Amino acid sequence: MYYAHFFLLLVSQIIQICSDRLTHIYKAKDEVILFYNTLSPYHNRQETYPYFDFPFCHAIKTDDEHEQYYAQSFAEKLEGYDLEPSGMHIHFTENIPTKLVCQIKDLNEKDYKxxxxxxxxxxxxxxxxxxxxxxGIVGEKDEYRNFYLWTHKKFDIGYNKDRIVDVNLTSENRFHILPGKDINFTYEVNWKKSDIEFEDRFTKYLDHAFFQHRIHWFSIFNSFMMVVFLVGLVSMILMRTLRKDYARYSKDDDLDDLEKDLGDEYGWKQIHGDVFRSVRHNTLFSSLIGSGFQLSCACFFLILFAILGELYTERASLLSTAIFLYSITSPLNGYVGTSLYTRFGGKKWVRQMIFSTFLFPSLVCGTAFFINFFSIYYHASKSIPFVSMLAVASICIFVIFPLNIIGAVLGKNISGQPHYPCRINAVPRPIPEKKWFMEPIFVITIGGILPFGSIFIEMYFVFTSFWAYKIYYVYGFMLLVLLILAVVIVCVTIVSTYFLLNAEDYRWQWTSFLTGSSTAGYVYLYAIYYYFFKTKMYGLFQTTFYFFYMFLFCAGLGIMCGSFAFLGTTAFVYKIYSTVKID
Structure with missing residues (x-):
């Protein structure tokens, strides 16, 4: 009976502790656990190390003190969080005068260094x-190269009724460290009532002056006006030009064969028998389009969740939401990719479906696992545990893959049959010579300049929030910029495709995709500029971390932009060829 009561008491205590952490509601003298997370150089924010990897002493434990544990989530492990209980005894609304946490006796040479x-x-x-x-900062040095540690932590905690709404840390007691010295680490806690509402307690971490600066608003307005101008210009030019083309082709239809042979036929109508020809590397192309469509939908819903749910208030919630959304949007990848593959005449749709499923996850995992070797070598907290690697693989195999199969089967059976407005010639038409500025490589290169111009200001704010000490919270701006980017890419690619088809070059599928994707190339060039001129990062680990993850970001952006370009251009090509009488 005694053991049963003891067990029930233990369970109730565990439930009480968990409920406090989850609901953030406390009663007087309830324990509030303070966790250490990581250490990092100020200019290398992503280079993080577990706090106790450095020679800080552990808190003194009493005989009746129970162990405190924190169960990290899957996303927290992926992001490199390493929470350890500090051992400082803090209780709700209970002030604590200066109290010893722990002591380092006879500092040795290794720990001193x-x-x-x-x-x-x-x-x-x-x-x-x-x-x-x-x-908090570890310490500082003076002009005589004497080194000091801040050994006293003063916590001023604000509370509103039964919830904590504000925490401030003041580092005090600058202690001159030398080998052989004893170091005492102390802390104190002061509680005070606050008028801050619980829902607004993260407001002080948001840099409104930075993110809502006039330049940010002006860039959004400028990009929006560019979209209005570009859409109007493209509509006017194409409609007038296409009207002339339709009139010319209508006139040509009234001529007999001899007059047509003597005439000067040219333009996009002449390649109607080849414009819907299957693309080269059909498996790769359809997989890229399917992955891009899935990424676009996942990013769109992620931004909406971030706007409505304020995901920045919970650790790793943005990453966990992103993984969830990417997983449940997997049927879109299978549907779009496989239906496109079979419409282009592909027969091995199972192989394409498998390739499409693991295309982007393999790129992400390969990049992360490669960087993981550097993290392990430097003993950084960013190193991904082997169990987490298995969890990622399990999500890909047992969640994403089956959902992709469902989408692929539906795509093959519902929209996998070709329904082109023109018949495809048995023999490909030779592509005539054209001027250098009409070559696909030139069109692709210049096609990304204007879309990049519409987003590069926003890229500065995104980079600064990720690589510096800023919390990005203006997801409404990000959603608007994403929509602007999609519209600009579609407009630019439609114009480029029209000129390409008018030059009787029917290789528009890959060209349209790569024209949109080239935007990501300019973003990566900007990332290189940002690294050297806007940051003070240094070291092999941080440099590798930065450039490989920026490559991954730009690869995902490129796949998204390419899918925008191809899907918009496809609608345009279908429209112009379905409105012309083809013999």
């Missing part, structure tokens, strides 16, 4: 109290 390294590189540490982030 590690502290010096952290001070020279301006290391900061991160902590969490009730999911509110706290940052």
């Amino acid at each position: 590690q502290f010096v390294k952290a001070i020279l590189q301006n290391f900061w540490y991160q902590m969490y109290l009730d999911d509110l982030p706290i940052w």
Whole structure:
């Protein structure tokens, strides 16, 4: 009976602790657990190390103290969070005067050098109290190259009724460190009532002056006006030009064969028998379009969730939501990719479906696992555990793959049959010579300039929030920029495709896709500029981390932009060839 009561009491305590962390509701003298997270150089934010990898001492434990654990989520492990209980005893609304946390006795030479390294590189540490982030600096040096640690942590915690709404950390007691010295680490806690509402407690972390600067608003307005101008210009030019083309082709239809032979026939109508010919590398092309459509939908819904749910208030919630959305949108990949593949005459649709399923996940996992070797070598907290790798593989195999199969089967049977407005010639028509500026390589190269111009200001804010100490929260701006980008890409690609078809070059499918994708190439060039001129990053680990993850970001952006371009251009090509009488 005694053991049963003890078990029930233990379970109730565990439930109480979990409910406090999940609901953020506390009663007087309830324990509030303070977690250490990671250490990182100020200018290398992504280069993070577990706090206790450095020679900080662990808190002194009493005999009756129970162990505190934190079960990290899957997304937190992927993002490199490494939460460890601080051992500081903090209770709701209970002030604590200066109290000893732990002591380093007789600092040895090795630990001294590690502290010096952290001070020279301006290391900061991160902590969490009730999911509110706290940052503090390790130490500093003076002009005489004396090194100091901040050994006292003063916490000022604001509360509104039964919830914590504000935390401030003041680092005090600058202690001169030398080998052989003893170091005492202390803390104090002061509670005060606050008028801040619980829903607004993250507001102080948001840099409104930075993200809502006039330049940001002006760039959005400028991009919007460019879209209006571009859509109007494209509509006017194409409609007038196409009207002339229709009139000329209508006149040509009234001529007999001899008059046609003597006439000067040219233009996009002449390649009607080849314009819907199957593309080269059909498996790769259809897989890219399917993956791009899936990524576009997943990103669109992710931004909507971020706008409505304020995902920045929970650790790793953006990544976990992104994984969930990418998984459940997998049928779109199978449907679009396989239906496109079979319409182009592909027979091995199962192989295409498998390739399409693992195309982008393999790119992500390959990049992450490669960088993981550097993380393991540097003992960084960004290293992904083997169990997490297996979890990612399991999601791909047991969730994404079956959903993709469902979409592929539906796509093959519902819209897998070709329904072109023109018959396809048995023998391909030779492509005539044309001027250098009408070659696909030139069209692709210049096609990404205008779309990049519509988003490069937003790229600065995105890069700064990811690679510096900013929390990105203006997802409404991001949604508007994404829509602007899609419209600009479609307009630019339609114009490029029209001139290409008018030059009797029917290789428009790959050209349209690569024209849209070239936007990502300019983004990567901007990322190179940003690294060298806008950051102070250094070291092999951070450089590798930056350029490989930027490559991954640009690859995903390129696949998305290419799918925008192809889908918009496809509608245009179908429209113009379905309105012309073809003999």
